[in-house]
Amino acid sequence: MAAATAITGGRLIDGTGAEPVDDGLVLIEGAHIAYAGPRQGRDIPAGARTVDAAGATVMPGLMDVHVHISLSAPSDLVKELIARPVGEVAFEVAQNLTQTVAAGVTTIRTVSDLAHLDIAARNAIRNGKLVGPRLHPCGRGLTATGGHGELMPCWLCQSHGDICEVVDGVEAVRAAIRRQARAGATWIKLFQTGGVIDPHGRIDAEEFAPDEFDIAMQTAHMMALPVAVHAHNKTAILRCIAGGVRSIEHGMHFDAECAEAARGTDTYFVPTLTVMDRIIKHGTQAGLADYMIDNVRQRTTQHHEFVRHAYGIGVNLACGTDAGSLLTPHGSAGREVAQFVACGLTPVQAIQIATQNTARMLGVEDEVGSLQAGRLADVIVVEGDVTARVENLEVAGNMRHVLIGGRPVAAEGRALMH
Ligand SMILES: [Zn+2]
Numbered sequence: 001m002a003a004a005t006a007i008t009g010g011r012l013i014d015g016t017g018a019e020p021v022d023d024g025l026v027l028i029e030g031a032h033i034a035y036a037g038p039r040q041g042r043d044i045p046a047g048a049r050t051v052d053a054a055g056a057t058v059m060p061g062l063m064d065v066h067v068h069i070s071l072s073a074p075s076d077l078v079k080e081l082i083a084r085p086v087g088e089v090a091f092e093v094a095q096n097l098t099q100t101v102a103a104g105v106t107t108i109r110t111v112s113d114l115a116h117l118d119i120a121a122r123n124a125i126r127n128g129k130l131v132g133p134r135l136h137p138c139g140r141g142l143t144a145t146g147g148h149g150e151l152m153p154c155w156l157c158q159s160h161g162d163i164c165e166v167v168d169g170v171e172a173v174r175a176a177i178r179r180q181a182r183a184g185a186t187w188i189k190l191f192q193t194g195g196v197i198d199p200h201g202r203i204d205a206e207e208f209a210p211d212e213f214d215i216a217m218q219t220a221h222m223m224a225l226p227v228a229v230h231a232h233n234k235t236a237i238l239r240c241i242a243g244g245v246r247s248i249e250h251g252m253h254f255d256a257e258c259a260e261a262a263r264g265t266d267t268y269f270v271p272t273l274t275v276m277d278r279i280i281k282h283g284t285q286a287g288l289a290d291y292m293i294d295n296v297r298q299r300t301t302q303h304h305e306f307v308r309h310a311y312g313i314g315v316n317l318a319c320g321t322d323a324g325s326l327l328t329p330h331g332s333a334g335r336e337v338a339q340f341v342a343c344g345l346t347p348v349q350a351i352q353i354a355t356q357n358t359a360r361m362l363g364v365e366d367e368v369g370s371l372q373a374g375r376l377a378d379v380i381v382v383e384g385d386v387t388a389r390v391e392n393l394e395v396a397g398n399m400r401h402v403l404i405g406g407r408p409v410a411a412e413g414r415a416l417m418h
Contacts, residue, residue: 004029005377005406006044010053011385012036015060015355015370017348020387026058028377031405036371056400057386059351060371061106061378062333062393063358065136065228066249066272066320068163069096069121070114073329075286077197078151081162086115093117096330097125097132098415100323103331103396104380106404107134107359107368109320111189111228111249112141112149112163119184131415133404134378136362138228139185140165142176142216147207148198148230149191164191170215173208177219188220191230192240195250196279196295197288197326203232203252203295210239217243226363228270234258241267247318247361251306252276252299259310268316268361271307273339274332275322276300282327308344311353318361319354334393347387377406 005028012024014036025039027048035042044050070089074080084092100108110118118137125132141164143149149164167176177188192213194202208216220227226246231237234253241248241261247268248254254262254269262269276296283293311317317340321332333354340350359369368378383398392398396413403409408416 004034004045004048005051006048007051007053007058007379007381008039008044010056010058010381011387012371013057013059013348013351013386014372015352016372017352017356020348024053024058026371026377026379028379028403028406031376031407033371033373033375033377035373051381051401053381053400056384057382057392058371059380059382059386060355060369061380061402061404062104062337062354063107063319063362063369064100064105064321064323064333064336065109065111065247065318065358065361066270066322067100067108067110067330068113068322068324069093069108069110069330070117070163071324072096073324073327075288075327077326078153081114081151089114090117090120093121094130096324097121097130099330099396100133101131101331101402101404102399102410102413102415103334104382104393104399104402105133105331105333106378106380106402107136107362107364109136109138109187109228109362111138111187113137113139114163116140116183123184131409131417134368136187137185138187138189139180139183141189141191141230142167142173143191144168144207144212147191148193148195148202168212170211173212173216174219177216177223177225181223181225186225188216188225188227189230190216190227192236193230193232195230195232196252196276197292200291200295206233206236213239213243217245241265249320252303254306254310256309259306259313259315262310262315263313266316268318269307269310270318270320271303272320272322273303273307273343274335275325275328276303277335277339278327286327288326304343307340311343311345311349316357316361317353318358331396334395337393338390341390347390350390351386377403379403
């Protein structure tokens with residue numbers, strides 16, 4: 001068995017929402033955590049590798065359930081999709097995966113990617129060919145003709161070059177879900193409304209007809225595949241909750257009525273605050289159209305209030321950033337934690353969302369997402385006290401150590417090649 005590792009002297013945040021513990025100890029044996037708690041009175045096994053975490057925070061690896069691993073945060077999505085042969089994209093995926101773990105993100109879910117490269121990445125990481133996070137892939141998202149996920153202009157025919165499959169009609173939707181499952185997807189992604197980058201008004205429209213939406217839910221659930229849905233407006237959000245969708249993505253109009261409907265269900269709200277913040281802060285400089293920036297700016301204050309309200313009444317929230325999409329770098333989960341704090345949550349609450357709660361959404365909370373004996377040792381050591389300076393989580397350079405299953409995968413903001 002591999003020698004034990006002892007991470008000592010840091011401020012321990014275990015991801016369960018419990019108060020931080022100063023002078024903590026995390027003891028790792030093999031891939032698992034043997035102990036996490038106060039150091040006092042605990043013996044460190046002879047021969048253990050010791051990691052000094054003095055002046056740092058020790059916490060579970062961050063999670064991001066809204067990632068496009070085959071996109072690299074461009075200012076123009078269509079241009080990026082058209083410009084790169086798929087072979088080149090594969091190398092970018094490898095780079096994006098290392099950027100992800102270097103920033104302390106140890107688990108991701110992908111929600112629409114080119115040519116099933118997300119599924120290939122999951123397999124390559126599993127087989128030890130690539131360094132990367134634990135990965136839950138959706139494969140290609142499903143979108144209706146002209147839907148939010150159809151990025152190619154109408155004068156270019158549908159090809160492998162889009163991150164979505166364009167499907168219309170009940171049979172086509174059913175078959176497309178089967179195709180994702182056949183390729184190895186473990187989630188299904190649907191685009192049900194327009195988004196903030198669409199021309200004015202589209203955000204208020206729905207895209208799949210009720211019979212198409214219902215057959216998607218029925219087929220996915222029959223196949224035991226949870227569903228993530230891009231949905232902004234209230235009609236779509238309420239349809240998602242009633243239909244048993246596992247996660248609602250973006251949800252800029254997730255108001256008190258939506259929160260009431262979601263409370264007590266297994267539906268999670270993934271507000272992707274980071275991409276919205278990136279568009280506001282960097283959109284003009286990057287040359288985004290004014291209407292896109294305005295679409296976000298007009299809704300942001302309210303979106304933050306909706307998040308605070310939903311959290312306050314007990315709606316499940318999860319951490320997703322839209323990494324890879326517009327102006328949003330891979331490895332942004334720490335930014336989302338800071339955004340939750342900007343909504344009025346405490347750092348400990350925000351970290352719990354990005355670790356234990358997100359793990360629960362993925363159905364893996366017994367394996368990862370908290371520092372407890374018996375869990376897999378996905379652990380990060382972050383410079384400083386993040387309860388005092390949550391923004392420390394936003395900078396990869398602050399990640400002194402990143403471990404996945406007890407194995408060091410990154411240090412000082414750089415991935416370690418094996
Ligand atoms: Zn997205």
